[in-house]
Amino acid sequence: MASEQAFLQMKKRVQALPGQLLRVGDVADILAEGKEAFEGIPVARFGKTEGNMAVVELMEVLQVIREKEPALDIHTIGPPQTLVEFKTPEPVPRWFALAGVWALLFVGSGLAIMNFHTDVSMEQVHQRIYYLVTGAYNDRPLILQIPYSLGIGLGMVLFFNHVFKRKLNDEPSPLELEVFLYQENIDQYVIDHEKSQKRRGPRVPFG
Structure with a gap:
């Protein structure tokens, strides 16, 4: 009962x-x-x-x-x-789509970083810092450029809070928050659109 x-x-x-x-x-x-x-x-x-x-x-x-x-x-x-x-x-295998997205993001982010460094003259900044510290001019101060490049990668890992599939802590990353807010907006739009437009046609019978 x-x-x-x-x-x-x-x-x-x-x-x-x-x-x-x-x-x-x-x-x-x-x-x-x-x-x-x-x-x-x-x-x-x-x-x-x-x-x-x-x-x-x-x-x-x-x-x-x-x-x-x-x-x-x-x-x-x-x-x-x-x-x-x-x-x-899914019409496209997941691994194929994943490889395409990964390649696109890798090339795009690499170009964005290089263009940014060109705009702010990062190479000249490293040369100037090397000169101020050592008193000698070096057109390729690798002792600064290599740690700086590694630091960019480490900073991205800390910023996005992910190492491949493993999270460093339970705190959501900025990217996860943006994806969550985007999904919330999409869901609310679909709900409002269904109600306002009343697109729902005849349903298939239960039987």
């Missing part, structure tokens, strides 16, 4: 296959006695016309639960909708 009270929290973002039947347990977390009876209730099945994202509203979940348990006292917390992202097969 199910409890007379239930607590429901919509998940922020979930992934699904195109045409997959989404149930209550897929889009929401439920805290209640006998919650298994609610988690299997069908909520929606989106067709191919939905694109690669869709939105499941809290009211839709409450409606299907009420149809089965009209006397259930449901308390809701958290966001009022769940963003559903449809997974599609």
